[in-house]
Amino acid sequence: MRLVCSFFFFLIYSCTTAFAQQQSYVDAKELTLIGKAQPIPSFYHRVDTARYSGMPLAVKKLFTNAAGLAIVFKTNSPVISAKWQTTDTAAPSNMTAIASMGLDLYIKRDGKWVFAGVGRPKGNNTVANLVSNMDGTEKECLLYLPLYDEVLNLQIGVAPGSHIEPLQNPFKGKIVIYGSSILQGASASRPGMAYPARLSRKYGLNFINLGVSGNGKMEKEVADMVADIDGDAFVLDCAPNPSPEQITERTAYLVKTIRQKHPQAPIVMIPSVVREGGNFDLKIKERVANQNKNFKTEYEKLKAQGIKDLYFIEGNLLGTDHEASVDGIHPNDLGFDRMLQVIEPPLMKILSKVKGL
Amino acid sequence: MRLVCSFFFFLIYSCTTAFAQQQSYVDAKELTLIGKAQPIPSFYHRVDTARYSGMPLAVKKLFTNAAGLAIVFKTNSPVISAKWQTTDTAAPSNMTAIASMGLDLYIKRDGKWVFAGVGRPKGNNTVANLVSNMDGTEKECLLYLPLYDEVLNLQIGVAPGSHIEPLQNPFKGKIVIYGSSILQGASASRPGMAYPARLSRKYGLNFINLGVSGNGKMEKEVADMVADIDGDAFVLDCAPNPSPEQITERTAYLVKTIRQKHPQAPIVMIPSVVREGGNFDLKIKERVANQNKNFKTEYEKLKAQGIKDLYFIEGNLLGTDHEASVDGIHPNDLGFDRMLQVIEPPLMKILSKVKGL
Incomplete structure (x- = not known):
């Protein structure tokens, strides 16, 4: 209701779902996950809460939130999209939904990581473009996961015909x-x-x-x-x-x-x-x-x-x-x-x- | 679920509703509203959309949002609470609920407006403390209204026995x-x-x-x-x-x-x-x-x-x-x-x- 039609919202919202659904998707588990303390069985958890089962319940639950985790990959696609699923929690009143349950993409340019686009959650199950209309050169990408939610599933989409591959941990x-x-x-x-x-x-x-x-x-x-x-x-x-x-x-x-x-x-x-x-x-x-x-x-x-x-x-x-x-x-x-x-x-x-x- | 018990959340959340409901409330319309371009019939609207009915519908709707409006008052209450009602819109994914549909309180100290507390919305109808445990001296208060929502009703609460009065526009x-x-x-x-x-x-x-x-x-x-x-x-x-x-x-x-x-x-x-x-x-x-x-x-x-x-x-x-x-x-x-x-x-x-x- 409030986000009435304007060029930018047209560009970002109305294109996003229809267009994003036409991409070729790869499960993020086939790419490189960084930001974890240790390699553990639960892909998107920060800490192995089964191994450290004596920790308080609240702490264990919070370590399932993806804060600090990121996926790194390289692609030559002019569009990068994502399908992601989080739990049924809502954003706290002191955070944006983008921060708590959304995605945040950076691309390396001249040796620096430069902001490229966000994944705006629409509820807990979203398909959206993160960035569009790029040139088709090969790019190194860094995609941060939600700070205050657990990621249940994440797929990264690229334009059909483009390639996407894991990137070595740059850090x-x-x-x-x-x-x-x-x-x-x-x-x-x-x-x-x-x-x-x-x-x-x-x-x-x-x-x-x-x-x-x-x-x-x-x-x-x-x-x-x-x-x-x-x-x-x-x-x-x-x-x-x-x-x-x-x-x-x-x-x-x-x-x-x-x-x-x-x-x-x-x-x-x-x-x-x-x-x-x-x-x-x-x-x-x-x-x-x-x-x-x-x-x-x-x-x-x-x-x-x-x-x-x-x-x-x-x-x-x-x-x-x-x-x-x-x-x-x-x-x-x-x-x-x-x-x-x-x-x-x-x-x-x-x-x-x-x-x- | 996520906001598990800790001292701060106890202090701010669990006290807030029960305690806030015990305050003495005054309708904000009895205090001083500032930030409006012109005096108009609709108290919490920014522009008289009836007078300027030729403006695009989307613009008229947005001028019902309370961005920039604030209530000013003085009180000696050690606690300031609020009951407020907004429309059934939710916070956009790029804003906090506090910004889009919450409240933001400042108190004058040594000639400067100093942040005092926020009103965290719990849906569209909230009762909450904005600040507690203050000394009982007389204070000048400035309460900003939601940036991206229409205020349907607002009442300010003070401790029983304390007084609350309109303040002249300080700007x-x-x-x-x-x-x-x-x-x-x-x-x-x-x-x-x-x-x-x-x-x-x-x-x-x-x-x-x-x-x-x-x-x-x-x-x-x-x-x-x-x-x-x-x-x-x-x-x-x-x-x-x-x-x-x-x-x-x-x-x-x-x-x-x-x-x-x-x-x-x-x-x-x-x-x-x-x-x-x-x-x-x-x-x-x-x-x-x-x-x-x-x-x-x-x-x-x-x-x-x-x-x-x-x-x-x-x-x-x-x-x-x-x-x-x-x-x-x-x-x-x-x-x-x-x-x-x-x-x-x-x-x-x-x-x-x-x-x-």
Whole structure:
């Protein structure tokens, strides 16, 4: 009703289903999936929840969300389409449907990954063009999957007569980031705008997104799983979720377990973004201050205990104008951009010293 | 299902309905509505579509959306709640429900409007707390209404025993901006992040949002309506919607009609943002280039014809990294921020010369 006819909507909406259905489709499982912590049986899950069955139910469910996963391929097709199916959940009120259950395509140009188009979900079962009217040269493609939903099925379509082939993982190393909804991608505007994805494209590194919305609480079973991953570095962006008391109780176990299994890997701690909901809500303000105070105290205790290569990145993560959140809790794209301006320089300096990255 | 229990969601979700229903409510019509071009009978409509009945149907429908409208009031309540009803439309896939059909609250602190909280829609009929746990001092409040929906009913709740009263319009003058979906607010993350709203808060000026998604096409009937408004200045951000040919056909009539009725008012033309969907889609790329070329040509012709106080603001509105859109068409909050970095300095310089602003 609202999206009345205009050239752009004609171009993008009305063409999309009819035209997309005429493409030749290949199951994405025949292409290359990247962004997973470890090779596991469930293709579109981030973590093997059967192997780590002791993790809390909510955490296990969230690890079925495809945040940070992407399909890479090459094609000479002038049109790229997709058919994809997600679960029957709807987009949360603080996210776009494109981000939570849609697709986000990038194409390599002059050595850089450049935005090409999105897959706009129409409910949980969509057929749509991602990009059209391209020249017919061979292109390397990177397609991010939904941040807040499980992918049940995905097929990539190209024009009949064009070819599509798997591409080798263009990103090297493995930097594991464990954290909250903010890490999972709330509230980036599209899947590729989650901050680990932005870092991967910019630096050609594998950032592994282990964000679990509202549930990055450092439980022992989750800490054991994180430490099992063969990461080159570990980033802990989990301060927003546990209570201040849980932070005091649980941080040391997580850090020490990672350190025990990875004697050389840098471990980087990031405090919670300011919660703009705490500008006037005194309880929220107090809670976030205590979370960050306790996280910093744990860092200092661990350093004093001799844990090497442990870092704490501080700074004003969302700026000073209070405009960088969608809802007082989660950064919008402006917030993520400001967050990267603070954490990116020290983080990349730390990672530059890791052999092989 | 996905929003499993955590402290924050407990704080914000589970308290919200039960608690919000215990407040004392006042109809927002008893408070002060701002952001309207003219006083008209339909309280939550932007334009009197009965008076301008010759406008295209799609345009008339879009002017029932509450983009840019806000309620201002003062209260000493530690909690502010809302009950609001919108139509049966859902959020578009490129917008959050908070932006399209939710609420966005700011409170004045040290002379500045500071974000306080949002109203998260639960369908089209919601009761929710916007902010809680505040100190009980008197506060000036500014509540933005949904960008992409019509408000059918709105009540503001305060704690029993607290008072709530209308506040005088805190913004002065009237700067009319006519344009596309981008102006209407797609895809800001929340209603107050639409760019005219950001300018109003920052400069204390009344920016009037006449964005009509996909339909800012400068039809004669719409041009006549725009020119009828007693604006101190007029900004034309409508290049994204008409075809390149329509831009050539229609721009002069719009500018001259405004100039005829407002001999002194600055008229500021803004070209279309780059469409990131045109990074690889050659048709989109060509279309946008032609829209902007023709808009600039019309500007130059009008200047050559002696139209005074006509301006054209140019620049790289979305930056160079191609990350500033939600969908290749509409800016995300990062895109709006970059857009303001380009247009704000020259626009505010132009407005600073207008008597009374």
